[in-house]
Amino acid sequence: MTLRFNYRAVSPHVYQAMVNLQKADSASSIDPVLRELIKIRVSQINGCSFCLDMHAKDLLKLGDYQDHILLLNVWREAPLYSGRERAALELAEAVTRISEQGVSEAVYKRVREHYDENEYMELILAVNTINSWNRIAISTGMFPGCFS
Template sequence: MKPRLNYRTTSPHVFQAMMNLQKADSSSAIDPVLHELIKIRVSQINGCAFCLDMHAKDLLKLGDYQDHILLLSVWREAPIYTETERAALELAEAVTRISEKGVPDAVYEHAREYFDEKEFMELILAINTINSWNRIAISTGMFPGCFA
């Protein structure tokens, strides 16, 4: 198995644009654990094995979050997630599936209970950044370990 192409070398300007977006996302004040949970959940929804693998491993580097990873696809039924995490995950799902229902007012209002305007926009940036990475990885045939 091998990727369709290596976008990093094929289109360095695309890679640089994504790295600039990633740099802006990485400079946000979002809690690192929450940030990784968002990346994992969005990657689950999009079916991006490369990003799911990467961010699950990144979350495990932050501590004992194995249960958070294992239960993330059913976060609504799992009591281990905080209300803040639930609001962010709900927003991440709505933004990722934006073509289905948009971002309903109730989702926006729930997120704003826990995040001010600046934090809300940082969440939107994080969600959009991982969605972009997922689409690049899936389109170019990336998979866990493909660059090893």
């Protein structure tokens, strides 16, 4: 595998815009473990190996979450996810696949059982941020270790 180009060097203003978006996401009230689960699940859906590798490792730095990572692709069938995590993951999937069926009223209501309006928007920000990173990584040919 070869990196197409280093977008950070070619377009520092684009990189800085993404860093600012990431800072806004990181400053939200979303639990860091949940934020990493969202990043991993969205990266699985989008097929972004660079982000999947990075965020799985980041989650492991937060504690013993190996089972959460291993079962994330089948979170609906795995009992270890809380109701709040399930709601956030369902929203993350709906927003990531928004062109397929939008965010249904049923999904919205399930999410709102666990999150207020501000938290809902913070979840949307988290999902949009990782979707943007995924699209940059995939489009420029990034892969685990490409900057090593």
